Amino acid sequence: MALLEVKDLDIHYGAIHALKGVSISVEEGQIVTLVGSNGAGKTTTLRALSGLVGASRGDITFAGKSIRGKKPHEIVRVGIAHSPEGRGIFASLTVRDNLELGAYSRNDKAGIASDIERSFSRFPILKEREKQAAGTLSGGEQQMLAVARALMARPKLLLLDEPSLGLAPQIVHAIFRIIREINAEGMTILLVEQNAHMALSIANHGYVLETGQIKMSDDAKKLAASDEVRKAYLGG
Amino acid sequence: MSSFLQFLFKGISVGSLYALIALGYTMVYGILQFINFAHSDVFMLGAFFSYRLAVKLDWLTPSPIQATALLLMAMAMCAITGFLIERLAYRPLRHAPRLNVLITAIGVSLFIENTGQLIFGKNVIGVRSLPQLPEHVFHIAGIPVRAVEVIAVVTAVALMIGLQALVFGTKIGRGMRAVAIDHNIAGLMGIPVDRIISFTFIIGSALAAAAGLLVALTYGQIKQPADASWVLYGLKAFVAAVIGGIGNLPGAMLGGLLLGLSEQFVAGYLSTTFRDAIAFGLLILILLVRPSGLLGKRVVEKV
Numbered sequence: 001m002a003l004l005e006v007k008d009l010d011i012h013y014g015a016i017h018a019l020k021g022v023s024i025s026v027e028e029g030q031i032v033t034l035v036g037s038n039g040a041g042k043t044t045t046l047r048a049l050s051g052l053v054g055a056s057r058g059d060i061t062f063a064g065k066s067i068r069g070k071k072p073h074e075i076v077r078v079g080i081a082h083s084p085e086g087r088g089i090f091a092s093l094t095v096r097d098n099l100e101l102g103a104y105s106r107n108d109k110a111g112i113a114s115d116i117e118r119s120f121s122r123f124p125i126l127k128e129r130e131k132q133a134a135g136t137l138s139g140g141e142q143q144m145l146a147v148a149r150a151l152m153a154r155p156k157l158l159l160l161d162e163p164s165l166g167l168a169p170q171i172v173h174a175i176f177r178i179i180r181e182i183n184a185e186g187m188t189i190l191l192v193e194q195n196a197h198m199a200l201s202i203a204n205h206g207y208v209l210e211t212g213q214i215k216m217s218d219d220a221k222k223l224a225a226s227d228e229v230r231k232a233y234l235g236g
Numbered sequence: 237m238s239s240f241l242q243f244l245f246k247g248i249s250v251g252s253l254y255a256l257i258a259l260g261y262t263m264v265y266g267i268l269q270f271i272n273f274a275h276s277d278v279f280m281l282g283a284f285f286s287y288r289l290a291v292k293l294d295w296l297t298p299s300p301i302q303a304t305a306l307l308l309m310a311m312a313m314c315a316i317t318g319f320l321i322e323r324l325a326y327r328p329l330r331h332a333p334r335l336n337v338l339i340t341a342i343g344v345s346l347f348i349e350n351t352g353q354l355i356f357g358k359n360v361i362g363v364r365s366l367p368q369l370p371e372h373v374f375h376i377a378g379i380p381v382r383a384v385e386v387i388a389v390v391t392a393v394a395l396m397i398g399l400q401a402l403v404f405g406t407k408i409g410r411g412m413r414a415v416a417i418d419h420n421i422a423g424l425m426g427i428p429v430d431r432i433i434s435f436t437f438i439i440g441s442a443l444a445a446a447a448g449l450l451v452a453l454t455y456g457q458i459k460q461p462a463d464a465s466w467v468l469y470g471l472k473a474f475v476a477a478v479i480g481g482i483g484n485l486p487g488a489m490l491g492g493l494l495l496g497l498s499e500q501f502v503a504g505y506l507s508t509t510f511r512d513a514i515a516f517g518l519l520i521l522i523l524l525v526r527p528s529g530l531l532g533k534r535v536v537e538k539v
Binding site: 050051052071072073076077081082084088090091092093097100101102104105106149153 | 407410411413414417418420421422423424425426427428429430
C-alpha cells in the first residue's frame with residue numbers, strides 16, 4: 001500500500017476549477033514528481049495535501065488514514081512536511097530561528113538540537129549564517145534553509161515545491177544532488193517542478209499535470225523519453 | 237528644575253500605562269493586521285473587574301499580597317473576555333475582508349460599553365470607594381512622588397519584561413512571531429495558528445486589565461463604562477503604538493513612554509489645554525516623516 005494516496009481530488013477557488021479529479025500515489029522510499037506548465041495545478045495539489053486549501057471532492061490518504069480536512073499543523077504532526085513555493089522562509093528571523101520553527105511540532109529538545117547540528121553538517125553555509133536574518137541569504141542558501149527547515153519536522157513525506165525556481169544552473173544541480181541524498185537516506189519525496197528534465201532525471205515515477213488534470217503517469221525514465229513530454233516540456 | 241523632574245516622573249508613570257495598553261493593540265495588529273477597537277473596552281473592564289472584586293472580597297484596604305491577587309484576578313478575567321471576543325466575534329470572520337472585521341470590532345466595543353453600563357451602572361466611582369493603597373509619598377531626587385505612581389511604573393515595567401521574555405525566549409513566543417509574519421507558512425511549520433491567535437488576545441487583554449486597575453488608582457476614580465475618556469485613553473495608547481511602529485513590541489513601549497512624557501511636558505510648560513492635542517499632533521508628525529513608526533519594521537529581504 002502506498003504511503004500517500006490521492007483519489008479523485010477536486011479543488012475550487014471560487015468559480016475556478018483548479019483540480020479536476022486528480023489521483024496520484026507515492027510509494028514509500030520513492031521520489032515522485034509532478035511536472036507541468038505554470039498554472040497546471042501543481043502547487044494547488046501540494047497545498048491541498050498540506051491542508052492550506054480545502055478539497056471539494058475526493059480523498060487524501062496518508063499511511064492508511066484519511067487526512068482530508070485536517071488543518072496544516074495537524075498534517076505536519078501526521079508526518080508530512082512542505083517546503084513551499086517561493087521557499088517561504090521567515091526573512092526577518094535568524095537562520096536558527098527558522099530551523100527551530102521547523103521543529104515546532106516536536107517536543108524532544110535533545111533530538112531537535114542534534115537535528116539542527118545535522119542540518120549544519122549537511123549545509124555548512126547555514127552554520128556560518130546561523131545568527132543572520134534569513135532574508136540576507138542568497139536564493140540558493142534560502143532554498144537550502146527551506147529544505148533543512150522542512151526536514152526538522154522529521155517527516156515521513158517531504159513535499160518540495162519548485163526548489164529550482166530562480167536559481168542559477170550550478171545551484172540547481174547542487175540542490176538536486178541534495179534531494180537525491182536525502183532520498184537515499186530513506187526519505188519519501190513528492191517533487192513539484194517546472195524543470196521537467198531535472199525532475200524526471202532523479203524521480204522514480206512522474207505525473208504530467210495539465211489544466212488541473214493528470215495527462216500522463218509513468219515511470220520517470222519512460223516519461224522523459226516519450227515524444228509528448230519531450231515536445232511539450234523538454235524543448236523538443 | 238524641580239518642576240522638570242516632576243513632569244518627568246509623572247510622564248514616565250502615565251507613559252508606562254499607555255505602553256501597557258499599546259502592547260495589546262500592537263500585538264493584535266501584528267498578527268491579524270487589524271485594529272481591535274474593543275481593546276479600550278477590555279482596559280475599562282480591567283478597572284471595573286478589580287473594583288468589584290475588591291468590594292466583594294472586602295479588600296478595600298488591601299495588603300500587598302491582596303493587591304497583587306486583585307491585579308492577577310482582574311488580568312485573568314480580562315484574559316477570558318479577550319479570548320471570548322476573538323473566538324466569538326473575530327474568528328468567524330478570519331477569511332472575510334478586513335473592513336468587516338473592523339466594523340465588527342466597533343460593534344463589539346459598543347456592545348461591551350452598553351452591557352457594562354447595565355452591569356456596573358452609570359455613575360462615577362469616586363476615590364473614597366476605591367481600594368486604598370498606602371498614600372505614602374516617596375522622595376526621589378527631592379521630588380515627592382505618590383506611591384501609586386511608583387507602583388504603576390514598577391508593575392508596568394515588570395509586565396513588559398515578562399512579555400519580552402515570553403515573546404523572545406519561549407517556544408510559544410517564537411510561534412507568535414512566525415504567525416505574525418505569515419499564517420500559512422506558520423501552519424506548515426506545525427504551529428497551531430488559531431491557538432496562537434487566541435493566546436495573543438489573552439496576553440494583550442491581561443496587560444490591558446493591569447492598565448485599567450493602575451489607571452483607576454492613579455486618577456482616583458472610575459468613570460462609567462461608556463464614558464468617552466476610556467476611548468480617548470485607548471486611542472492615545474493606539475497612537476503610541478503607531479508612533480513606535482505598529483506591530484513592534486519595543487516600539488509600543490517606546491511610543492507609550494514618549495507620549496506620556498510629551499503630554500506632561502506640554503501640559504506643564506505650555507498649557508493643559510494642549511495635553512490631548514499632543515498625541516494627535518505627534519501622530520500627524522510621525523505619519524508625515526516616518527510612516528512606519530520609530531521602530532517600524534524595514535525587513536531586509538532578497539528575492
